[in-house]
Amino acid sequence: MRVDDQALVQLITEEVLRYLASSNGQRAPEGDTVQTGIPIGVSVRHLHLCRADLDALFGKGYELKPLRELYQPGQFAAQETVTLVGPKGAITGVRILFPLRKKTQVEVARTDAIHLGVMPPVLLSVHDGVGAPITIVGPQGSLYLPDALIRAKRHIHMSPRDAEQWGVRDREHVTVEVEGDQGALLKDVIIRVSPEYRAEMHIDTDEGNAMDLCCGQRAWIVAKD
Amino acid sequence: MRVDDQALVQLITEEVLRYLASSNGQRAPEGDTVQTGIPIGVSVRHLHLCRADLDALFGKGYELKPLRELYQPGQFAAQETVTLVGPKGAITGVRILFPLRKKTQVEVARTDAIHLGVMPPVLLSVHDGVGAPITIVGPQGSLYLPDALIRAKRHIHMSPRDAEQWGVRDREHVTVEVEGDQGALLKDVIIRVSPEYRAEMHIDTDEGNAMDLCCGQRAWIVAKD
Numbered sequence: 098m099r100v101d102d103q104a105l106v107q108l109i110t111e112e113v114l115r116y117l118a119s120s121n122g123q124r125a126p127e128g129d130t131v132q133t134g135i136p137i138g139v140s141v142r143h144l145h146l147c148r149a150d151l152d153a154l155f156g157k158g159y160e161l162k163p164l165r166e167l168y169q170p171g172q173f174a175a176q177e178t179v180t181l182v183g184p185k186g187a188i189t190g191v192r193i194l195f196p197l198r199k200k201t202q203v204e205v206a207r208t209d210a211i212h213l214g215v216m217p218p219v220l221l222s223v224h225d226g227v228g229a230p231i232t233i234v235g236p237q238g239s240l241y242l243p244d245a246l247i248r249a250k251r252h253i254h255m256s257p258r259d260a261e262q263w264g265v266r267d268r269e270h271v272t273v274e275v276e277g278d279q280g281a282l283l284k285d286v287i288i289r290v291s292p293e294y295r296a297e298m299h300i301d302t303d304e305g306n307a308m309d310l311c312c313g314q315r316a317w318i319v320a321k322d
Numbered sequence: 323m324r325v326d327d328q329a330l331v332q333l334i335t336e337e338v339l340r341y342l343a344s345s346n347g348q349r350a351p352e353g354d355t356v357q358t359g360i361p362i363g364v365s366v367r368h369l370h371l372c373r374a375d376l377d378a379l380f381g382k383g384y385e386l387k388p389l390r391e392l393y394q395p396g397q398f399a400a401q402e403t404v405t406l407v408g409p410k411g412a413i414t415g416v417r418i419l420f421p422l423r424k425k426t427q428v429e430v431a432r433t434d435a436i437h438l439g440v441m442p443p444v445l446l447s448v449h450d451g452v453g454a455p456i457t458i459v460g461p462q463g464s465l466y467l468p469d470a471l472i473r474a475k476r477h478i479h480m481s482p483r484d485a486e487q488w489g490v491r492d493r494e495h496v497t498v499e500v501e502g503d504q505g506a507l508l509k510d511v512i513i514r515v516s517p518e519y520r521a522e523m524h525i526d527t528d529e530g531n532a533m534d535l536c537c538g539q540r541a542w543i544v545a546k547d
Contacts, residue, residue, distance in 0.1 A: 207531035208433055219504065219534070251504075279444065279476075282507035306432035307532035309444070 130296040131262045134315025135253060137275065138168055138297045139305035143192045144179065144203040144233070150242075151197060154179060154235025161195045168297050169254060171196070181205070182232040185214020200224065201242060203231050204249045206301040217246040221287055249301060252287040253318075254294035263318050266290065270322040273298065279309040285322055355521040356487045359540030360478060362500065363393055363522045364530035368417045369404065369428040369458070375467075376422060379404060379460025386420045393522050394479060396421070406430070407457040410439020425449070426467060428456050429474045431526040442471040446512055474526055477512040478543075479519035488543050491515065495547040498523065504534040510547055 130136075151159055161175040175193040181203065188209060202223045210217055210229075217229035223245060231246035232239060253273070255263070265271060267290040274282045286298070298316045305311060355361075376384055386400040400418040406428065413434060427448045435442055435454075442454035448470060456471040457464060478498070480488070490496060492515040499507045511523070523541045530536060 207534070280509040284505040302433070303528055303532040307528040309432070
């Protein structure tokens with residue numbers, strides 16, 4: 098399968114939808130998502146690197162170049178991509194997000210994982226458990242990381258003001274209803290609160306494709322788990 | 323992507339789980355699914371052929387050979403597979419199910435559709451709307467079918483006795499809760515009742531992968547839509 102094409106189509110689709118949503122003023126200002134619903138962001142497979150791993154893959158002191166700003170303030174998609182390799186297959190063109198982190202984290206959907214031949218755990222981050230092994234190949238080197246690969250647990254970023262209005266707190270688990278023809282209620286969605294965040298629900302491409310969701314559609318917290 | 327491998331892994335996994343479920347006696351007898359839950363069947367991309375299209379792809383009068391019996395009585399997966407081709411990509415090793423039908427129907431998940439470069443409608447069958455175009459390539463010929471490609475709408479097969487016990491009727495839309503760590507409630511699931519059916523909920527691989535579901539896990543009808 099031409100996974101490059103697939104990732105590209107998804108990236109472009111998301112970008113267009115982001116643009117349309119923002120240009121129509123549909124993006125809610127902080128704290129108003131109780132009325133408007135929480136925008137959904139579908140995360141295509143990607144990775145975050147630590148300084149040492151960026152050096153190993155792209156060369157000592159390499160600086161990532163921004164491709165576009167993400168919805169979360171201060172977060173960027175880089176122009177640079179890598180290849181992920183597992184025991185059964187490889188995926189090229191996997192995008193790096195930045196700024197850099199303390200520990201490298203690679204996030205894929207279950208469909209990607211089946212292709213790679215690994216079964217990573219569903220975790221909020223690599224700091225919440227032990228990830229699966231993955232090989233990352235860059236232009237100046239490659240790395241075998243024994244525990245960097247995860248499937249990202251579905252979660253909602255929000256500011257303290259949003260959290261107050263929804264009546265939820267950091268790390269709380271909630272049930273969320275998503276809109277659309279393939280509507281569903283997703284249980285066990287984790288709330289993440291920080292002054293750095295804008296309200297946005299993050300799901301992966303399997304979840305997005307299963308429920309016909311794309312960026313800009315809305316979610317509502319309907320219960321606490 | 324080596325979609326053959328991916329499909330194979332899924333088929334084998336499902337087969338093993340089916341075997342384990344049946345050998346442990348976990349498969350519920352007809353009418354008892356209100357207590358036990360309804361077994362979930364994850365449908366990997368596949369197709370049903372009409373006589374004329376089987377002739378065109380495999381040769382006049384060709385008879386499909388059974389690979390294995392499906393959970394629904396009288397339904398089989400064939401040994402024969404075809405290649406699906408769309409404007410953006412191809413998928414090899416797509417399995418034919420039988421017996422033959424009056425009209426050919428090709429069923430893929432949204433992830434498959436993105437790879438093929440088409441966006442088929444979500445339909446219960448090709449008799450409920452207009453499918454998308456797809457090219458099917460067999461060993462003795464190929465076909466361009468203008469409206470055969472669909473994404474199967476999630477649905478539940480059941481016998482009249484099961485339907486009576488659940489208090490639902492044919493073509494009714496219900497909300498279903500699925501078990502598992504990535505639990506969810508799926509809205510707009512369509513009930514199909516026939517004396518030919520055993521109780522089983524059919525979802526596609528995107529839905530299965532999004533919710534970590536595989537064959538033998540359980541679903542419960544929790545509301546009518």
